[in-house]
Amino acid sequence: MNGPQDLGGQMGFGPVAPEKDEPIFHAEWEKRALGVTLAAGAFGAWNIDESRHARESLHPTDYYSSSYYEIWIKALETLLKRHGFVTAGELAHGTADGPGATPKRVLKAEDVPATLARGGPCDRPVARQPRFAPGDRVRTKNFHPQGHTRLPRYARDREGVVEALRDGFVFPDSNAHGNGESPQWVYTVVFTGAEIWGEGADPTLTVSIDAWESYLEPA
Amino acid sequence: MSHDHDHHHHDNELDPMAARVRALETILTQKGLIDPAAIDVIVETYETKVGPRNGAKVVAKAWSDPDFAGWLQRDATEAIASLGFTGRQGEHMQAVFNTADTHNLVVCTLCSCYPWTVLGLPPVWYKAPPYRSRAVIDPRGVLAEFGLALPEETKIRVWDSTAELRYLVVPMRPKDTEALDEEALATLVTRDSMIGTGLALEPGAR
Numbered sequence: 001m002n003g004p005q006d007l008g009g010q011m012g013f014g015p016v017a018p019e020k021d022e023p024i025f026h027a028e029w030e031k032r033a034l035g036v037t038l039a040a041g042a043f044g045a046w047n048i049d050e051s052r053h054a055r056e057s058l059h060p061t062d063y064y065s066s067s068y069y070e071i072w073i074k075a076l077e078t079l080l081k082r083h084g085f086v087t088a089g090e091l092a093h094g095t096a097d098g099p100g101a102t103p104k105r106v107l108k109a110e111d112v113p114a115t116l117a118r119g120g121p122c123d124r125p126v127a128r129q130p131r132f133a134p135g136d137r138v139r140t141k142n143f144h145p146q147g148h149t150r151l152p153r154y155a156r157d158r159e160g161v162v163e164a165l166r167d168g169f170v171f172p173d174s175n176a177h178g179n180g181e182s183p184q185w186v187y188t189v190v191f192t193g194a195e196i197w198g199e200g201a202d203p204t205l206t207v208s209i210d211a212w213e214s215y216l217e218p219a
Numbered sequence: 220m221s222h223d224h225d226h227h228h229h230d231n232e233l234d235p236m237a238a239r240v241r242a243l244e245t246i247l248t249q250k251g252l253i254d255p256a257a258i259d260v261i262v263e264t265y266e267t268k269v270g271p272r273n274g275a276k277v278v279a280k281a282w283s284d285p286d287f288a289g290w291l292q293r294d295a296t297e298a299i300a301s302l303g304f305t306g307r308q309g310e311h312m313q314a315v316f317n318t319a320d321t322h323n324l325v326v327c328t329l330c331s332c333y334p335w336t337v338l339g340l341p342p343v344w345y346k347a348p349p350y351r352s353r354a355v356i357d358p359r360g361v362l363a364e365f366g367l368a369l370p371e372e373t374k375i376r377v378w379d380s381t382a383e384l385r386y387l388v389v390p391m392r393p394k395d396t397e398a399l400d401e402e403a404l405a406t407l408v409t410r411d412s413m414i415g416t417g418l419a420l421e422p423g424a425r
Contacts, residue, residue: 008328008355008379013348016364018416022342024266029237034265034340035258036244038307043252052330068331068346073240086246094242096249109256116264119307119336122383150381152328154355167311169383186382197356204374207355210382 002144004063005056008154009197033069037076042115043103045083048122049176053148054078124183126168130213132187136162137219140189140211148176151215155207159219160191163208171212184213270339273304274387275408277337278419279401281314282392292316295387299337309336309385315378316389317415322373323388324362324415326354327380334385338410345414355379365416388412390419 007013025031041051054075056063063071080086084101107115132138142157143149150172166188170181193205247253277299281288290298295312299305312334315323327333328351333341344350353361358375362368369375378386390412396404399422407424411417 005329007348007351010348010352013352016344016347016349016353016361018344018365018411019342024270024340025262026343027237029240031262032240032244032258033236035261036240036247036253038261039253039257040247055330064348067343070236073236073243077243080243080247085250085252086243090246091242094238094245096246099250103252106252106254107257108254109260112257112260112264115307116261116269117306119305119310121310123311150329152379152381154328155379155381166382166384169311186384188384190376202357202359202375204372205358205377206374207377207379209379210384212382 001053001056001146001148002153003056004058004060005052006153008152030069033073037072038116039107040076040080040085042105042107043083043085044105045085045101045103046079047170047175048120049148049170049172050178051075051079052172053176054082056148122170122181123167124170124181126183126185128185130165130185130187132162132165132185132213132216132218134162134164138162138187138189138216139219141215141217145173147173149173151211152209154196155191155209155211158191158195160189160195160208162187162216163190164188166210169212171214173212186210186212187216189216265335265340269304269335271337271408271410271413272405273302273339274334274337274410274413275405276302276401277304277314277387278389278408278413279404281389282396282404283401288316288389291389299387304336306336308332309334311384312337312387313384314387314389315376317391319391320374322369322375322415323386324354324358324375324377325380325386325388326351326377328352328355329379329381332380332383332385334387336385337387338413342410362416365411367417388415390417393419393421396422 055071090097139159140156166186168183169186171184174182188208189211190206190208193201281291291314295314299312331341331346355377407420409417412419
């Protein structure tokens with residue numbers, strides 16, 4: 001979706017503000033926000049693509065005025081309600097009214113190290129042969145899907161070169177909406193600055209994205 | 220007075236996000252869906268175990284050991300795993316090497332993708348709109364805000380982490396470091412140098 005998350009090339013946000021000796025967390029609640037988000041992810045009720053889509057579906061006003069942990073929490077509330085774990089009423093008064101949906105698993109303290117060390121690999125076998133090879137010239141799709149996609153607007157309808165064939169990966173555009181993992185080959189595709197930004201582009205710049213095969217056509 | 224003070228303190232404690240997260244944790248705990256001790260372990264992991272020192276070890280080893288550097292280039296996930304760094308948001312790693320000609324810079328324009336296993340949790344600026352919007356269109360302007368001015372002719376390659384690959388920049392080894400062992404080299408490797416918003420430190424700079 002052409003949502004507030006799709007930031008590449010947007011203007012007006014001001015300078016980057018690197019913080020000297022930045023703390024890992026800026027408030028105690030951020031620690032709990034991280035932990036609750038990861039622990040709820042362990043329920044197995046949604047996948048990373050659905051959670052990313054919940055974040056980018058915040059109203060742009062809300063997205064841009066929220067810190068990233070705030071974005072996480074607001075999206076997490078959406079996911080928990082959508083999947084029946086909490087109700088809006090419970091969130092409003094801050095206590096449980098009764099049981100909700102049953103998760104596939106509950107993350108216990110003793111299982112945290114192994115769970116974090118395992119992560120959630122999303123490479124998958126793909127039956128078809130890869131359509132493209134390194135060196136191929138390709139053009140990215142021009143599309144504006146209502147749903148989740150990982151092809152940023154600045155890189156749509158642009159001609160680039162396949163630099164590497166990576167692996168088969170779960171297709172987020174499908175997986176975010178419960179339509180299956182539908183894995184596809186992923187390629188690293190490189191564009192010149194001029195191809196993306198046109199007049200005035202930095203002549204020393206190249207930008208790459210990692211693109212699922214269906215985002216690409218032969219150029 | 221003391222009542223006023225307490226009241227004020229109480230208000231501070233319950234700022235809107237703190238209250239909102241506490242409510243969520245309370246509800247989920249009451250339902251038996253989360254174990255608050257598990258949250259403590261998650262936080263402790265990213266406060267004390269998983270952070271940019273991991274990535275610095277990877278880089279220092281690549282600088283010292285050409286075989287390891289080759290492995291890191293071919294199969295970063297396995298090479299990094301051999302040092303014990305595996306897992307969440309580092310499942311599919313790529314290492315990109317700065318050269319005299321090319322400087323690499325990593326961004327996630329669409330969200331906050333970042334190689335947690337080697338760099339820990341991303342800094343606030345990495346997740347915020349100014350960096351995400353400008354890294355791909357004005358990398359030199361962004362680097363200037365980090366105090367980094369590259370030669371005009373240096374090529375800049377920006378890697379937008381749009382899929383599940385996570386990128387680690389291997390900065391150039393600083394001059395006059397031939398005598399240093401891996402441990403000493405690792406102290407020169409900053410987090411920003413592994414994102415591309417900085418360079419490795421010169422010896423004695425710290």
